[in-house]
Amino acid sequence: MTDRADAAGVVLAGGRSSRMGAPKAGLEWHGSTLLYRATALLRRTVGGPVTVVSAPGQALPALPAGVEVVEDPVEGLGPMQGLAAGLAAVADRAETAFACSTDAPFMHPAFVARVLRAFTEPGSDRTAAGEVDVVLPVARGYRQPLAAGYRTALHGLLTELLQKGDLRPGMLLQHCRVRQLDDDALLDDDGLARVDPGLDSVINLNTPDDYAAARRQPGPEMAVECFGALASAGRRDRRAVHAATLGEAAAAVGLVLDRHVVAALNGDQITRDPQLPLVAGDTVAFLSADAGG
The missing domain is CATH 3.90.550.10 (Spore Coat Polysaccharide Biosynthesis Protein SpsA; Chain A)
Known part of the structure; x- marks a missing residue:
């Protein structure tokens, strides 16, 4: 960002x-x-x-x-x-x-x-x-x-x-x-x-x-992409999701942040912390952590 x-x-x-x-x-x-x-x-x-x-x-x-x-x-x-x-x-x-x-x-x-x-x-x-x-x-x-x-x-x-x-x-x-x-x-x-x-x-x-009232609000809107082995089962295209944390963003595309999955936030920060806060305008790319994705 x-x-x-x-x-x-x-x-x-x-x-x-x-x-x-x-x-x-x-x-x-x-x-x-x-x-x-x-x-x-x-x-x-x-x-x-x-x-x-x-x-x-x-x-x-x-x-x-x-x-x-x-x-x-x-x-x-x-x-x-x-x-x-x-x-x-x-x-x-x-x-x-x-x-x-x-x-x-x-x-x-x-x-x-x-x-x-x-x-x-x-x-x-x-x-x-x-x-x-x-x-x-x-x-x-x-x-x-x-x-x-x-x-x-x-x-x-x-x-x-x-x-x-x-x-x-x-x-x-x-x-x-x-x-x-x-x-x-x-x-x-x-x-x-x-x-x-x-x-x-x-x-x-x-x-x-x-x-x-604040807790009822939906999470901020951001873009999510999946690459490599994760870009299957309808997850290939970049799409907008609402998520307040990295874990919520993963769940929105049917993923779990375990040892097999890693995320790149805005192209640089590499993490798999499910509690990492996300904000409007973020881009999250999920990649397979196995065999270089």
């Missing part, structure tokens, strides 16, 4: 939600969990480390290989404390990071890439390339600090503000060079406009009704 951005990913797992009755991180999502989807999506989007920030003592569901975990040192201080911990954990390996919450199941790699690109391009606000600390989407009528880009060096400033009792995201923004991207600026990117015209990437699930 997009070139991998030279940036890190930070996912705030959050604790128990009073309105949900359980931690959002472990809520089921198409055979996986919301947290697995968020971390796996960033793993396929950014080139740097992906780190989950958990609440103190929080038990997390299974995570993709290579995803790191850091524990929030103080409970109850809100997302800015988690953001500070996450940025500090990756600051020695990446200059920028995309930070998101675990409850944004429609996040698209094209949205992440659009936000991160704003760090290196001139802005309409007369800020020059490289002169931005925070890239803040203002999408669907609201600021989106948990679907935003941050300089990882901000972890020190965040810690100082938290020690003073400034817990709101807006307090950080008062001390930073901020580039805001409204709907028009976001959708000026042709790739994002094509795959996420409604900016569903920023939709959060805050209530059981939100979760139920």
Whole structure:
């Protein structure tokens, strides 16, 4: 879909939600969990480390290989404390990071890439390339600090503000060079406009009704192809399917992701992880893993 951005990913797992009755991180999502989807999506989007920030003592569901975990040192201080911990954990390996919450199941790699690109391009606000600390989407009528880009060096400033009792995201923004991207600026990117015209990437699930409605939606549409020995029994032609995960895409064409089958995502990433999140516009090619396909 997009070139991998030279940036890190930070996912705030959050604790128990009073309105949900359980931690959002472990809520089921198409055979996986919301947290697995968020971390796996960033793993396929950014080139740097992906780190989950958990609440103190929080038990997390299974995570993709290579995803790191850091524990929030103080409970109850809100997302800015988690953001500070996450940025500090990756600051020695990446200059920028995309930070998101675990409850944004429609996040698209094209949205992440659009936000991160704003760090290196001139802005309409007369800020020059490289002169931005925070890239803040203002999408669907609201600021989106948990679907935003941050300089990882901000972890020190965040810690100082938290020690003073400034817990709101807006307090950080008062001390930073901020580039805001409204709907028009976001959708000026042709790739994002094509795959996420409604900016569903920023939709959060805050209530059981939100979760139920989101879970009822069909998976995103993508193209599936089968090659070699798998291109039989009516599977030869490329076709569109709706699938939220690689396992669902395989099932849609009558396949099981076992040791005999491997998938190529968008022509490069080779995998057989059935929980790998898929998004609108993806192309999945299934090949036989036996005898070179």
